[in-house]
Structures are given as C-alpha cells and as structure tokens.
Amino acid sequence: MAERIVMRTGEALIEGDKDYLCAEPEVVIGELDGPVGHALANLVGDQVKGHTRVFAILNSDVQVRPATLMVSKVTVKDPRYTNILMGSVQAGIANGVLDAVRAGDIPKAKANDLGIIYSVWLDPAVLSVDPKEIDFQGLFNVNREATAKAIRKAMRNEPSIDWLLENQDKVTHYFHQLGVDGKL
Secondary structure (H helix, E strand, O other), X not given: OOOOOOOEEEEOOEEOOOOOOEEOOEEEEEEOOOHHHHHHHHHHHOOOOOOOEEEOEEEOOEEOOOEEEEXXXXXXOOHHHHHHHHHHHHHHHHHHHHHHHHOOOOOHHHOOOEEEEEEEOOOHHHHHOOHHHOOHHHHHHXXXXXXXXXXXXXXXXXXOHHHHXXXXXXXXXXXXXXXXXXXX
C-alpha cells in the first residue's frame, strides 16, 4: 500500500513568449479522507461569485483523477475570460495532472484517494489581446507544464529546507526588487 499523503504543497512559475502567457499555480495535495478532502468539499459547496470553483476536466463529462479543484486567484467578471480559463487553461491543468501521474509523481494507485486544490492565475491582460491573436496553444502548454511542475515539487517536498537555508540570500523576489529599484 502506498504511503499516506496527508498534505503537500507546491508552486511553480512557467512563462511563455508573450506577457499573458504565464502560469503560477499553487497546489495543495492530500488524501480525500483528510484535511485536503475536507477543504475540497467545502470549496465545492461554498461557491463565491467571481471565484467559482470547478474540477479540472479533459472535456465536459471527463474529470481527471486525482480530483483537482481549480480556484481562480482573479475575480472572474468577463465571459471571454471565463471561456479562456475554462477552456485552454483548464485543459492544460487537466493534462498536467495526468502527466504527473504518468511520471510517477503522483502514485497511480493513489489517484482515487487524493485530491488537489489548485489555485490558478490567468493574467487579466489576456482580455486586452485581440481574440484572433491569443495563443491558445501557448496557454494550454504553460498551464500543463506548470501543473506538472507544481505537483512534482509538492510531492518531492521541493525546495528542501536545506536548499532554502543555503540559498536564502541568493534569491531575490522579483517584484520586491522592482519596488526597491523604483520600477513599480
């Protein structure tokens, strides 16, 4: 029997070649009969206008396993934004979850026992792009890659505390530095 996974956390950042092509997920992964499952059920049952929680699906009627609940970091107000989020982004996330299972980062034997809470960010600037110019495949790709990476980091407890302590003074927070440099 695979080890019990109470709660793991992870995050990732993947950027594409356009400003809006960026994925920054945060994930919480754990057993459905534990705190993650309890939180997942509460999120599904306590919907909030503008932050609707939906399962990651390959397409309507095809939910992925482990059950993955997407929670938007951005208040969703525009139907076009909704369609992009619930289209290319959702499909990328669903495929990234399955990639993580295929890679062994999530044990296949645990696929029905685990849940993932997935905090998703789609740059609102995508709405300023001409709809005919949006790189939907790029959105799919960055979200797929970021999903698999965030899950991999969560399941491997990366970065380790030793790495963090060793590199604490070498890592600069990007937006903090912009502020320090007077560029915000």
